[in-house]
Amino acid sequence: MxxxxxxxxxxxxxxxxxxxxxxxxxxxxxxxxxxxxxxxxxxxxxxxxxxxxxxxxxxxxxxxxxxxxxxxxxxHHALYDWDYPRQLLHLRAGGSGQLYAEEFLLRRPxxxxxxxxxxxxxxxxxxxxxxxxxxxxxxxxxxxxxxxxxxxxxxxxxxxxxxxxxxxxxxxxxxxxxxxxxxxIDHPDLERETQILRVRLPELPESLVRQVCGFVHELRWLDLYRLPGVGETLDWAQSLAALGREEIDTVATDRTLGALLKSRDDIERLRADGLEERVARVRDAPG
Structure with missing residues (x-):
């Protein structure tokens, strides 16, 4: 390498x-x-x-x-196994030679x-x-x-x-x-996660990137069953962009929570916690 x-x-x-x-x-x-x-x-x-x-x-x-x-x-799953169907076909076809040869070896990772x-x-x-x-x-x-x-x-x-x-x-x-x-490896801070989205999704509007990262970082202070990772942040940002959003809003956020949270209890808790107020607070945060 x-x-x-x-x-x-x-x-x-x-x-x-x-x-x-x-x-x-x-x-x-x-x-x-x-x-x-x-x-x-x-x-x-x-x-x-x-x-x-x-x-x-x-x-x-x-x-x-x-x-x-x-x-x-x-x-056998991690190292190697033998291709028994090929060995059987080899025998049925009248083949000769060593059955346990490299040509019949299934190489695992x-x-x-x-x-x-x-x-x-x-x-x-x-x-x-x-x-x-x-x-x-x-x-x-x-x-x-x-x-x-x-x-x-x-x-x-x-x-x-x-x-x-x-x-x-x-x-x-x-x-x-x-x-x-x-x-x-911990969850990235707000600045680094914003940089990650800018690098991975350069086509997204700056306002959407900033608000998505701000919203996700607020969620990580909650006692959720599973905190959203960077992968979920990327998925959610792409989902909002696919809906034509350049900023987060309550309706789009509510409809796309499945891209961000992977537990029904977490989604229901976030809705009950005041989703509209949370979205408004992130949108009004200074850039």
């Missing part, structure tokens, strides 16, 4: 991919790349953890290998990451996986090699950059944390 000569060069490369980082995240990401260590990023859903890996791969011109974790994931391209390996939402899989992953990250009994040892000549994300639905093991550098 392409290296970055400085933290500033990394920041500029990510900005070119419409991903803005603060100094803390830029520094720890630069060090993870320079030291060859995995980077564990935690934070609330929607703060840009997954997008960080996507932007890094695009900025470096490297392939992205994404492993989406879930409850019950095992080695972890094995793909060992292809020597030095890409980016994204292990997404590791907290959803169980303890056994986390233990296997720790071993994999130690030497970036695996043994396939029918083929032999597969190792990476150029290990990938590794980004691990977690929403903290459970605590990860200390052994894994010690293997990684760490960063907590």
């Amino acid at each position: 392409r290296g970055f000569e400085s933290i500033e060069a990394l920041e500029d490369a990510l900005r070119a991919q419409h991903y803005l980082v603060d100094e803390g995240l830029a520094t720890v990401l630069f060090l993870a790349l320079r030291l060859g260590k995995p980077l564990l990023v935690e934070g609330e859903p929607g703060v840009g953890k997954t997008e960080l890996a996507k932007a890094l791969a695009a900025a470096a011109g490297a392939p992205l290998h994404r492993l989406q974790c879930y409850e019950g994931i095992d080695v 972890l094995l793909e990451a060992l292809d020597g391209s030095g890409g980016v390996l994204l292990i997404d939402e590791l907290d959803r996986a169980d303890d056994e899989f986390e233990a296997f992953l720790l071993e994999f990250l130690s030497d970036f090699q695996v043994t396939i009994p029918e083929i032999g040892v597969v190792s990476a000549e150029r290990p990938p950059a590794v980004i691990i994300t977690s929403n903290r639905t459970r605590d990860l093991h200390e052994a894994l944390k010690r293997r990684c550098l760490y960063h907590w």
Whole structure:
């Protein structure tokens, strides 16, 4: 994977991919790349953890290998499996030779990451996986090699950059944390979120960008079941723009709350809390 000569060069490369980082995240990401260590990023859903890996791969011109974790994931889903239907067809067609050869190997994300391209390996939402899989992953990250009994040892000549994300639905093991550098990604402040919308949605009117970000930041002070992330802010801004709005208003806000909030209780609470007054306060705020 392409290296970055400085933290500033990394920041500029990510900005070119419409991903803005603060100094803390830029520094720890630069060090993870320079030291060859995995980077564990935690934070609330929607703060840009997954997008960080996507932007890094695009900025470096490297392939992205994404492993989406879930409850019950095992080695066959993460590493490799055999294409049994193709093997059966091969036998029925009278084929000969080794059935457990590379031509019948189904490469999953972890094995793909060992292809020597030095890409980016994204292990997404590791907290959803169980303890056994986390233990296997720790071993994999130690030497970036695996043994396939029918083929032999597969190792990476150029290990990938590794980004691990977690929403903290459970605590990860200390052994894994010690293997990684760490960063907590919080919701951006008002100024940074406004910058993000300007970069990602440059076609939107400035008044709409400012008011959308102001409204979302007011919501993050409420005791909601799920606070809106940057992804929801972008979705809501695009929804209002698609309705032809250049500023927020009560009617359009009420009709598009499903782009911003993903819980019926949160939507009903916001309506009961005085939606019209909240919209008016944000619209009248000084620019």
